[in-house]
Amino acid sequence: MDRTSWTAVIACIAALILWQWYYTTTILPQERAARAARAEMAAKAAPAPGSTPAAPATEASPARPAAPGEPASTPAPPSLSAQTEKLSTRKAEYVFSNDAGGIERAVLLMHLGEKEEAVFLNGDRSLPIGAIGFEPGRVSNGFEMRLDRNANAAAFKKTEPDGLEITKKFRPPAADAKNPYLVSLEIEFRNTGAVPIQRGRYFVSTGGAAPIHARDLPTYTKFDWMRDGKMAGIDVNWFGAGGIPFLGLQWSPPKPLFFEERPDVVWAGVTSQYFCTILTATNLKGDAAWAARFDTRKLNDAPVFGIQGAMGVPGFTLEPGASVLHEFTIYAGPKDLALLRTMGSGQDAALNFGMFGIISEVLLWAMNSLQGLTGSYAVAIILLTLIIKTGLWPVQNKATNEMRKMAALSPKMTELREKYKDDPQKLNEEMMKMYREYGVNPFSGCLPMLIQIPIFFGFYAMLGSAIELRNSSFLWVRDLSQPDTIGHFLGIPINLLPIVMAGTMVWQMVITPKSGDAMQQRIFYIMPVVFLAFCYNYASALALYWTTQNLFSIVQLYMTRNRPLPELEKLSVKAKREAAAKKKKRLKP
Secondary structure, three states: OOHHHHHHHHHHHHHHHHHHHHHHHHHHHHHHHHHHHHHHHHHHHOOOOOOOOOOOOOOOOOOOOOOOOOOOOOOOOOOOOOOEEEEEOOOEEEEEEOEOOEEEEEEEEEEEOHHHOEEEEOOOOOOOEOOEEOOOOOOOOOEEEEEEOOOOEEEEEEEOOOOEEEEEEEEOOOOOOOOOOEEEEEEEEEEOOOOOEEEOOEEEEEEEEOOOOOOOOHHHOEEEEEEOOEEEEEEHHHHOOEEEHHHOEEEEOOOOOEEEEEEEEEEEEEEOOOEEEEEEEOOOOEEEEEEEEEEEEEEOOEEEEEEEEEEEEOOEEEOOOOEEEEEEEEEEEEOOHHHHHOOOOOHHHHHOOHHHHHHHHHHHHHHHHHHHHHOOHHHHHHHHHHHHHHHOHHHHHHHHHHHHHHHHOHHHHHHHHHHOOOOHHHHHHHHHHHHHHHOOOOOHHHHHHHHHHHHHHHHHHHHHHOOOOOOOOEOOEOOOOOOOEEEEEOOEEEEHHHHHHHHHHHHHHHHOOOOOOHHHHHHHHHHHHHHHHHHOOOOHHHHHHHHHHHHHHHHHHHHHOOOOOOOOOOOOHHHHHHHHHHHHHHHOO
16 A cells, blocks of 8 residues: 555544544533433423423523514513423323413323433423514413313413404324324414504424434434425534634634525424424415524533524414414424325425435335334344345446456556656556556446445435434344444443444455555545444444445455456457447447
8 A cells, every 4th residue: 555545544544533532522521411411300300299390481592683674572471370281192292381382392102212211302491382473582472271181272372462362272183193293283363452453474483402312413403494395404503603612713603593584484393313393384384484502401511402493474464353364283203204294395304315315215115114024123224235235246246357357457557557657647548558458447346336335325314314213222232323332441432333344344355356456445445444434423223234235245255256367368459349339339329
């Protein structure tokens, strides 16, 4: 390996060490703080027998001054004493609170978080889901709550000093609902006074999202919205100061509020790594969105941030006795592709599969189908990998044969390098001429890797958002959606599967025929380090997939490595013509 290759490998190793140092000094303390804080919160939140837990205080983010043409918001009446009530369905429990009038917390009964407790959404000091306000970052309070348990509905009502009566009705899904996490919301404004009432834009809260698991990546804590058929979004890091924290560099201050005015906003939502809350307007369209970061918990000066936001809805004018009804749906549940698609307005984009979205969806469908047959997601991933590798078998065989041809050409290439060592341009010309004469493609060995890279990143995107793998175990792996940490060494987590994965890549590299092409060899040397960095603190299912495909490739290489090197002959003029004719025929439309 030449100096350039060694430099690249050393740079990758240094980057990996730097990342591990940053992880252990910055992210790992946050994980430990999060665990301790969640335990503390759970202990405080546990109500005494027979008592009704009090709603947490609503903290509003910094407000934006009213936009030109918007009336100043009407002063809110004094807050009411805290009151909470619950409505339950087969898969979820909704805790409603008065005053701001909305869903204080959605408890997902079918999903477990840390300490085997049910996952809850919107409970970490964020605004209630469905709360409304007439300025970004603020909500109107003073709502009185009434529950109709026979109809399984919650209603909230308040009348403002100018006679505007606001009524909100929440209806959790019925037992036979197609989507068991979809709550309907109706907001009615009625003019009970004697003069017309005009209101500018108002905002409906999506609630907040915060990391569910201590190891959830902050880049998954996002605020997304759909406008003009395209999704836009920001993650919680958008609000932070610009700079490099662990080097003490800062070049821009923190940002308190995100606000954007856009027409045709269909939905807005907040997401964590595997869960989301999405507010969709059904009989109108929004025209703005705001979001803000909030500190959910802090221990030993290690903050864990969440994100909250709202959709803006155009204002209205009501004559005396007139009313207007706006309808919404609220999805508070897992990032389940099938369930999000039933909503029909592109809410499945919240999974953020990215540029390899089609590949991610195909892989997700295939994995779920195989899991239905085997009952295990780990076995499904292994079988899916074998299916992919079997489909790529002809390509891999062709690439191996081409690399063996390159190995056979190695003595001649060495001669050329010695002959033209002082003339790189002439050396390249002679090497390409030799490749053509012997019918060898120097880049064919990279083809299998190039095909598998989109599949790898498709898995990467899918496993980072799809809910299916949470709490799925395999051998020593307790959760395929998390790293398979088996212990710590000097504070650094020991994740076994990525280490095994890197080992199999090195093994594969050792037994692969050496092509003599410097570029391919550099790629082979660097890839184990790059993939180890990608997978080390990621979902262990990704390392399981890549380890399986490495082992499959190793078996394939052992089946062909003992064959004698091919005898190379120069292509005759006739063979060249036939090859050119075939190529021309393939390119002909």
